[in-house]
Amino acid sequence: MLPELTDLSTFRAQLAAAPGPDTAATQGAEERNGQLTKPPGALGRLEDLAIWYAGWRGDARPSIEAPQVIVFAGNHGVTAQGVSAFPPEVTVQMVANFQHGGAAINQLAKAAGAKMDVHALDLENPTADFTQAPAMTEDELLAALQTGWNAVDPSSDLLVVGEMGIGNTTPAAAIGCALFGGEAGEWTGRGTGVDDAGLANKTRVVAEGVAKHGSDDGLEVLQRLGGREIAAMAGAIAAARVLRIPVVLDGFICCAAAACLAKIAGGTLDHTVAGHQSAEGAHGALLGHLGKEPLLSLGLRLGEGSGGALAINIVKSAVACHSGMATFAEAGVSDG
Incomplete structure (x- = not known):
């Protein structure tokens, strides 16, 4: 336990x-x-x-008998900067869709024979706008980590964690830039589909956040630039490591959460494989920094744990053979 x-x-x-x-x-x-x-x-x-x-x-x-998919949802104060093509209300609406079985991840989890759980983290209280202040207090970070930590079923034998949070490619880009360096533009993509002006604005926001809160400590970066659902994914991936439950990483945002763990202790991600490489431009670079070769590359950019869930059947097939x-x-x- x-x-x-x-x-x-x-x-x-x-x-x-x-x-x-x-x-x-x-x-x-x-x-x-x-x-x-x-x-x-x-x-x-x-x-x-x-x-x-x-x-x-x-x-x-x-054998693999009890895979688990967990989707964490959080809202971000940085969306006030106009970084997303969708409003924050969509996060709440999509959580309801997950709970009623209507999202892509519900179908993919079912196809993989995985139990699926959904955790919404204080959606009515978005994180702070990280261009103005740290995204979370230390207590808020700990609470989010605990949610992920406690969400892992100790009896599961393979884990995928996914996320829902309008605007969350912005903190993921900021995390990557802070931890691994480079220019903000190298880490910032279009997310849910912002136009050229939106991309320029989003890049500005990432650059300002990293300039204000940059650090090479994984937990400090997670607190200052991350989000509750990103921290919860980190907590779940860490719990799986302690329980020796293998993890299939999802896309850009999940890998940003994992990157924070990689900076805390050596070998922290040895129990993980990359399920896929998403269409978000910087995901390939992030996988390179993590030393992970993706199992799939299908042009996905949905999040939700979708690419990781697809890859469950790859791992199951490997073990079955x-x-x-x-x-x-x-x-x-x-x-x-």
Whole structure:
């Protein structure tokens, strides 16, 4: 079970002390992979995925029975700067859509056989406009991290976290710029579809936020430039690490949350794979900084955990082949 998060120091300590993969299970999975009825390497990245998954679950012949998708929703004060093509009210409306099963992520989670949960974080109280003040207080950051931390079902065996929050590509861009450097324009994209003038304005906002609140500390950047749903995703990804539950990362905003964790302690994201590369321009650069190669690239830019949920079936297929195929000895096939 997970310990209680009482303060940010506890959160940092939990990440620093989080367990790694089970080396015996990894070795056993590698040995099994070498005995399966196929030429060496014939299943490509599926083989690596299965071995990675086996190590984190501590089972050389694992199965995936209980995937979980969690969508977190938050509102952003920085939308007052005109950074989004949609009004903040859409966040509330989409949460209702999630709860009634009408969104894309509901269909994708169902298709993947995943349980889906939705957590709305204080939608009537947007974060502060980060061009004027830190987006969250320390207490607000801790509360959001706790929401994510407590949302992970310890009995789940694969996790995807997604988000809904009008304007949240702006804090994600600011997080990327603050943590990894470069110009604001390199990190800022069109999000839900702003025009050229909107993109220029959004880039200005990102630059002002980073200039005002820049830091190379992941939690400080998350507090000053992030959002409640971004912090909740970080909390859930961290909880999964402590519980040794593998995680499939979603798009640009999810990876911005993960990047904050990567700056806290080394190897913090070793239990994660990138589900996809989205159409948001800077997502590829962010994945590069995180050292993650996406499983899919389908031009998605929806958020909600959609790309991560799509990739659940890729991971499930990898594990099914690894654990369900016969070995040469079992099949009576000569391995040469």
